[in-house]
Amino acid sequence: MTRWFSQRPRGGLASLAQFAVLVIIAGIVLVPLVATVLGGFKELGDLRANPFGLPKVWVWRNYWDILSGVRYWQMLGNSLVIALLTVFLTLALSSMAAFTFAHLHFFGERFLLSYMLLGLLFPAATAILPLFIKIRDLGLLNSHWGIVLPQTAFALGMGILLLRNAFKQLPGELLDSALMDGCGYFRYFFYITLPLSTPILATVAVIAFVSSWNNYLLPLVVLNSENRYPWTLGLMAYQGEYSTAWQLVLAFITLTILPAIVMFVMAQKYIVAGLTAGAVKG
């Protein structure tokens, strides 16, 4: 039994009050979300007269029109491609770099490690203008690579830090005996280090995926063709077009946040663990 406050003497009443507090806060958290979902089912006049309640008439068309169009699926597809490429590159590059920093010792090792961890100290926004110029000069403007590569570069610090610590935890005797038996570093990396580190690799993947999926500033600066927009940009563009038709905007918001919510409900344990453990260890 865990007790942070005394529960025994008047436990019933005190915990009832605490329960009530939770219900009220949960209400404040959920009401905007529920109103958004329901608002997507309303007609504009209904929304105006009755923003809280259930729709008078359930208008499925708002949702159906979006789902049967190309636009929504294209945006989600773009976001998915960008996020998967970012996750793959982040895992590949940071696990390789973390492996050398964890197991091999060479001149300048400490310096290079601190250099790579510099990226943890400031957000991409600080260098966004020179970054834009760089992407432009490399000819990556208006392409998905123009988002994937900088995103990966900024995720490397987090990836290397988490993975290096994890790789160092693996028993050193394992590597010694493997090397003695003639197993090279490459095989050790692929057959021993990576399989033994799947939980921390998953953490890095979750963090990289979520931050790529939700990224707004970088795509905003890099992209200008709407058919390449990820959903964050597409949502803002849609809102710009239909700003007066709130019922459509609300349906669009609902559908764009749906994948994140479904993922969250299905894999909540891993996502919460990934996002908080990553924060704690980083």
Place this chain on the structure above:
Amino acid sequence: MATTLASSVETSRRPGGRGWLTILIFLPPALLLFTIFVAMPMGEAAWYSFYNWNGYGRPENFIGLKNYASLIGNHAFTQALLNNFLIIAVSLAIQLPLALGVALIVSKKIRGAVAFRMIFFLPYILADVAAGLIWRFVYDGDYGLVSGMTSLIGAQPVFLLADKNWAFSAVLVVIVWKYFGFHMMLYVAGLQSLDKALLEAAEIDGANAVQRFRHITLPLLGPMIRLSIFFSVVGALQLFDMIVPLTGGGPFDTTNTMVSYLYFFGITRMRVGFGSAVGVVLFLFCVTFALGYRRFFMRDD
């Protein structure tokens, strides 16, 4: 103990021929990408910030510190800076106690504790733009939930986000709504790793609930609280995505943060030199804070 053993073994290991080959194949890709897209742009921001440059050709119009000087007297920028500090103040004075209080309740064996945790964490996984747009609807004077409340009591429609006295307070509400669940989760993790025997011993010794919280729970949560403060400040300094859908920096540039100021005044107008100067100022804030905080407050963690 295990790690010291491992590292003592490792230090004796020098890379042989195969080791060097590994280094040469494993390290350069990360190094190259980091240099091109993180280190160089940051260095270039410092360089460009001394020029008046629109991004085409080469920066040639050297103007020294003028970009920085023009920031000092600039109303919109000082307002943005102030707003960043307001976010930090609200995070520490309201969000942190709220998150801690809720964490204390949901780590007890209370009915539905896990469900409540998930509900409170839910806004955190939404993108800032989506959260911003949802709240733009909530605040809408004609259609939103605020309008529903005003019409319920028969008052005039209120447009909070268009009112320069209230707009930023409205933004602060959204920030707390979206982020308190993340901090709560940090405290829940901290509470779970707390040694319960200490609390029980204190209870047996007659310490009441407040005393137990004040002298046992709170000190033991210290590392988590310091971490939570760290993330509040870092998050506040880089807040941008939420501002665009909510207010776009308006009305009268009263709701900008440093990053949204950088976007609206530097990027959209392609004032590369000026925007870079804003970036450098932001960089200095972030780095000074991150290094200073780690040095003075998180040394033992």
